[in-house]
Amino acid sequence: MLKAVIPAAGVGTRLLPVTKVVPKEILPLVDRPSLQYVIEEAAASGIRDVALVVSPGKKALVDYFRPAPKLEGWLRGKGKTELAGQLEALARLARVSSVLQRRPLGLGHAVLCAEKFVGRHPFAVMLPDDIFDAPVPCLAEMVRLWDRFHAPVISLAEVKREEVSSYGIVRARRVSSRVVRIEDMVEKPRPEHAPSCLGIVGRYVLPPEVFPAIRATRPGWGGEIQLTDGLRALLRRGPVYGLVHRGRRLDMGSRAGLVVASAYFALKRKDLAPEVRKGLKALLGVRA
Ligand code: G1P
Numbered sequence: 001m002l003k004a005v006i007p008a009a010g011v012g013t014r015l016l017p018v019t020k021v022v023p024k025e026i027l028p029l030v031d032r033p034s035l036q037y038v039i040e041e042a043a044a045s046g047i048r049d050v051a052l053v054v055s056p057g058k059k060a061l062v063d064y065f066r067p068a069p070k071l072e073g074w075l076r077g078k079g080k081t082e083l084a085g086q087l088e089a090l091a092r093l094a095r096v097s098s099v100l101q102r103r104p105l106g107l108g109h110a111v112l113c114a115e116k117f118v119g120r121h122p123f124a125v126m127l128p129d130d131i132f133d134a135p136v137p138c139l140a141e142m143v144r145l146w147d148r149f150h151a152p153v154i155s156l157a158e159v160k161r162e163e164v165s166s167y168g169i170v171r172a173r174r175v176s177s178r179v180v181r182i183e184d185m186v187e188k189p190r191p192e193h194a195p196s197c198l199g200i201v202g203r204y205v206l207p208p209e210v211f212p213a214i215r216a217t218r219p220g221w222g223g224e225i226q227l228t229d230g231l232r233a234l235l236r237r238g239p240v241y242g243l244v245h246r247g248r249r250l251d252m253g254s255r256a257g258l259v260v261a262s263a264y265f266a267l268k269r270k271d272l273a274p275e276v277r278k279g280l281k282a283l284l285g286v287r288a
Contacts, residue, residue, distance in 0.1 A: 001049070002143060002205070003117065004042045004094075004124040007110035008035070009055040009101040014254055023058050025128050027258060029265045030272065033064060034252045036090070038128045043093045045140035047124060050094045051117040053101050053110045065096035106224025108214040115211045122146060122207050125227070130202030131261060133268075134247030139203050142243050145179065146205040149241055152234055154182065155203035156242040157249060161191050167199030168228040172242055180242040182235065187221040187228040200228065201245060210234060 012019030018027065025035035035052075042050055052061050068087055075084040101113045111125055124139055132138045142153045159167055168187050172180035184195060204227070214230035221228075234240055250264060251257035266276045 002047050002122055002124050002146075003049040003051065004047045004126055004139075005051050005053060005111060005114040005118065006035070006038060006126050006128055007053045007101075007107055008058065008061060008128055009053050009104060009110055011055075011104070015258065023061055024252070025052075025061060026064065027252075029131075029250075029252075029258075029262050030269065034131060034258075034261070035061065035064070035128050036093075037131045038126050039065065039094055039096065041132065041137045041139055042124065042126060044137045045124070045143055047139070048094050050096045051114050052096065052098045053113050054098045055101055055104065059098055059100075062096050062098045065091060065093065067091040104224075106219070106222070106226055108217060108225035108227040108230050111227055111230075112211060112214050112225070115208075118208060118211075120208045122205060125204040125206060127202035129251060129253035131250040131252055132203075132245065132247055133250065133264075134245070138243070138245050138247070139205075142203055142205045145241055145243055149239065150207075151238055152207060152210070152231065152240045153205040154231065154240065154242050155201050155245050156180065156198045157201045157245045159197055159199040161194070161197055164189055164191050164194040164197060164199065167201070168226075169194045169196060170198050170200065170242060171195035172198060175241070178244045178246070180244065182240045182242050184235065185228055185232050187226045198242070198244070201249060204231075206231075207234075209237070 008025050012024035015024050026033040029037065039050055054061055072084040072087050099114050099117055101110050138155055142155060145153045156170060165188050168185055169189050170182045171184040172182045175181050210230055213233040214225065217225060217229040217233060220226040231240060250261035252261055267273050
């Protein structure tokens, strides 16, 4: 069974000032932290062991996924069994632990910090800024591709030409309608240098050989050790596949993305949507 690594050591600069005291991964989409959606995707993809790569101030992130027997007992005493059950289920989702990234040296470096946790096995990397809403979890599909090819699999999506400089961008050859074989990749190119508009979107299934490959890379974009550069080195040793994701993708990393994602999940909830619609309409005169 694969383990998952979730890099979560960032300062959350784009969401300051709230991230001064609240890690961005705990910011809620309705009533659950965005990180929970990512760990639910891992669990739905058959992954039970998750390590969060955190900076020294963010160790408390794992507390959210720990059992809370006192709170559950108190809720049961008050007759709130459904809520207590929800909390229990949350703690059963996955075994969530943390590994420390002492200095912010880049995404590749963050993945390297989890080497001991992963061991000599294939594993998943999930970037928590990217949240997918799809009937079949993106990662579950990627795990199936791993089982078929035994080669690295990266999730991709078509992005706008003017946005390529926010992504790792690949050059690829189509294998089937949604699967491509990656021929090259570059981290955050300028639009005029981008080999395509197929961007890397936050899910990876990787072999343990990626660790020495990352260790051998020099600092790249932004002076940081980039995962994209480590993966580029893997391309020289064998095939690397991409799965083109066509479902809904929400970006938790920006202010507008956070608001849109909250509204999206609120409007999907039967227990909330009518009230949220009514409230927005009353305030803004808009129909959601
Ligand atoms: C990271 C990766 C980049 C990828 C992106 C997806 O960049 O380095 O290749 O396209 O995530 O969200 P970041 O957004 O962390 O700067």
